[in-house]
Amino acid sequence: MPDELRTIQVTVNGTKYDRQVRCRKLLSDFIREDLRLVGTHVGCEHGICGACTVLFNGQTIRSCLMFAVQADGAEITTVEGLARGGQLHPLQEAFWENHGVQCGYCTPGFLLTALELLQRNPNPTEEEVRIGIAGNICRCTGYQHIIESVLAAAAKMGAKTV
C-alpha cells in the first residue's frame, strides 16, 4: 500500500498536473521533487515550524503533514505562484522593502500565512498580525520586520481584493 502508485490531478499555481505518486509520498516532497517547485521549504517535517506552508483550496496547510494523494483534485498555491507576470505580489514587495527576510528559508511559509491572514482580515492591527503569524518560526528576524512587512502590505493593498 505505501509504495502503491496512484494517479492524482492537482492544480498548482494555476497549472494542472496529472501525476503518478506513491501513496506514502508527502505533499511537500511531491511539490519539491515531482513538480520541482523548490520554494516550498521543509523545516521540521512535523508541522511545527510552518516553513512548508502552502495554500490548499485557499487555506493554509502544512504540506509536510499531508500525503500527495490527499491533494487529488485540490488547488494549491505555493510561493512561486504569488508573483504575476514578473510583478512581485505586494506582500513580496513589502517583505523586500521592510527587510522582512534574512536567510529566506522561512519566508515562503510566512508569505502564504500572511496572504491568508490578509484575505481574512485586510486591515489587521499589529497584535492581530503577531497572532496571525505565530504559527510560523523565524530564527533570524525577531519577527519585527516581518510584522512591519505585513502591515505595510495591508496598507498598500488597501481595499483592493487580495
Added chain:
Amino acid sequence: MAQKYLGQAIKRTEDPKLVSGLGHFVDDIKLPDLHNVCFVRSIHAHARIRGVDTSLAAALPGVVKVFTGEDCRGIGSIPCASSLQGLKVPHHPVLARNKVRYVGEPIVAVVADSLYRARDAAEAVSVDYEPLPAVVDPEQAAAPNSTFVHEEFSDNVAYVWSLVGGDVDQAFKDADRVIKQRMIHQRLVPAAMEPRGVIARFLPGEKELTLWSSTQIPHLMRTQVAIMLGLFENRVRVIAPEVGGGFGSKLNVYGEEALLGFISMQLQKPVKWIETRRENFTATIQGRGQVGDVEIAVKSDGRVLGIRYTVLADLGAYLQLLTPAIPTLTGLMLTGAYRIPNVRMDVTGVFTNKVATDAYRGAGRPEATYIIERAMDLAALEFDLDPVDVRRVNLVSKREFPYATATGLSYDSGNYEAPLKKALKISQYPRWRRHQVKERKKGRYVGVGVSTYVEICALGPSPAMPAGGWESATVRIEPTGKITILTGVSPHGQGQETSFAQIAADMLGVALEDVLVLHGDTGVVQYGIGTFGSRATAVGGTAVYGAIQKILKKGMLLAAHLLGVSRREVQFRDGKFFLKNDPTKSISLQDLALASYTARKLPPDFEPGLAAIYFYEPTNFTFPFGTHVCVVEVARETGTIKILQYVAVDDCGTIVNPLLVEGQIHGGVVQALGQAFMEEAVYDEIGQLITGEFTDYAIPRAGDVPWMQLDRTETPSPVNPLGIKGVGEAGTIGATPALVNAVVDALRPFGVRHVDMPLRPEKIWKLMQKETS
C-alpha cells in the same frame, strides 16, 4: 568618497529571489542519479556496540550500499582546531565503532535510490547495544568516581584553563562585601531554520570532489575534508549555496561532509543527506553549557574591585571545531564595560555523554555579559543602590580609550555613557521606577532590567585565532565596467551581497546594480575564513575596501598615462579619473577598465587588466557596546512574564546599512529572549534529549516577543578604515541580562536575588507563592 549608498537603508539585492522562492538551498540542487543517505544513530547516550547487522537493510529494494564504522576506518578524525595547552583530544570518528557516546551519534550510513527507501533501510538496521552508565551532569563528570566518557583518559577533564589579571586576592581583601552567586548557562539548540545538509559528487575523470554544504566556512571545510579524506585540497570544491541560517551551528566541520564525500567516491555516484529536525537537535552542536560560581569584591559605593569566575564547561562527548575555545572567550570579556582591575577565571572543560557544545551566536561572550551584568544588579541589591548608579560608578569613561582590560584586551573605542543616557531617556527610566513602587502596593510586580554591555567582535587578529583571522576579497572591474567582488566571507542571511556592494559602489562611484558580490564557492573565490564572530563586514568589508584601494592606485597610473600627465596630477571621484587642475579632462572608470583589458596603450611594466586581491589582517578586535533596558510585569497567579517595554541603544561603529543592523539586533534580542525565558536542551539522567523537537523545545514566536524600540550611537572603530565594529551577536550578548535583570527586579519583594534561566512560568510562579517582604 561619495556617500550615496554607505549609511543608507538600502533594500537588499538578495531578496527578490528569496521572496519568490527561487533561491537554491542544498536540498534544492538536483543532480542526475542523485542518491540519498540516511543515518542510523545511537539511541543510547553511552553504550558498547556489540554488533551491527545490516543484512536486512542491504537486501531492501533500492539500497545501494550500507556503510559502517569499519568501512570508514580510512577517514580521519573530525577536527578540533583549538590548541589549548594540555587539551585531551579524543579520536572522533565519522561513524562510531565499538562505542557510542551520545544520543544521535551516527553508527551506520545507508545509501538508496530515494529518501523513502533510505529511511526504510535505516529502520531495518539492527544495532546490538550494551548500555553503559551515562555521564550527563558536568559536576558528576568532574567527580573522581565518575564513569569515563573516554576510557583512554584517566578522567573526564578535557582541559583546565585559567586567566589571571591584577591581584584578585588583594581585591577581595579590600572589599566591603563579597557577593557570591552560582549561575547556570543552560545548553541551547541553535536550530537554524534550514537544517544542515550535504551533497557530494565525485567526478572520477576530473578527480574532483564537489561538496554542496550548508556551511558558514566553505574554505576551512575544504581544507579539513581534504585532510580527512587524504585528497589534494585543490581537488576538493566546497559550495555553500543559499544557507538558511547558522548562528554558529554551521561554523563547523562535521563527520557527514567527509563521509558523504567518501561515499560518493566509493560508489561513483552523487549522494545527498539532508538533516532531519531530530538530527539537528541531537547531532548538531549546541550552545552555552556552563555552570559557574561568580564572586565579586565590592566597595559600599558599588565599585567592583575584582571578579572571580570558576566554571565547569559541559563540552559534550567529543570536541568539535572550536568546542574548548568557547569558554575562554567568556574569560576575556568577564570585566565587561567596567573598570575592574582584578580578574580570575578558572575553567574546567569536561566530557559528558551529550552532543558537543560549540559556537552559538555570541559564543562564550553572552555568558560573560550575563555574569557581569547580573553581578552589577547583585551589587546594587546588596547596598540598596540603583543598578544604573552602580554601573555608572564602574563604567570605563570615554577618556580612557584605548582601554587596557585586566583580561589583556585593548578596547578600541567607546563612549559607554552615551547609549546608557539615550536608553534611559527613551525608556523614561525614572518614571518606570516610580510606577514600580506604585504597582507593588497594588500587588502588581513590575521590574526594570538594564544591561550596559560591551562585546568583542570582528574576530580577529590571526595570532588570537585558531585558523587565521584575516579576510580576503578580490575586486574585478570587468571590461564592460561592471564590478565583481569575490569575498571570503560566507553570508547566510546577513546581507553582505548588499552591504559590500554599497561599499564598492560608493568607493568606485558606480550604481549599486553594477556590483555583483559572489561568495561561498571555493572554486570561484580565493581562500577566505568565513562568516562568524561578527566579523563579516568589519573584516571582510575592510578586505573589499583594501582591494578597491589597490585598484584605484593602479587605475591612477593608467589614467595618468592615457591623459598624458603625471600621476600626481590625477584624481578620482564619482567614477571618473580627472586632471586636478582641469576636471573636464577625464576618463571614466568604465573606459579605463576597457583600456586595461584591450591593453593597446599601457604604461611600461603595467600589468593588463583591472583587478586586485587583498587579504586584510586586523590589528585588533573591535568592541561594540550599548545599553538595553527592559521593563516587565510578572503575574503572581500564573508566573507569566509580560514585557512592557524593550529599548535597545546599540553602538556598532560606523553603519553601512541601518536596515540590516536593525535586523541583526531584532533577531539577536529574540534569541536572547529564547534563552532567558524559554529555551533549554534538557537531558534526562540517562542522557536522552527530552526536548528533541520543536514540539518540546520552545522557540520564540511572534506572539512571545515585544516591540523593540531601537536607537543607536555611532562611535567609529579606529581598527579599520571604515570604522565598522560588527553587530551580528550584539542582541544575544546585550539582551539576555536585561531580560533576566528585569524579572529578578520584579521578584524582589519575594526575596529573590537570582533565578537561573530559562525563566519559565512554573519557576516564577513557585517563587511568588510566599509572602512578600
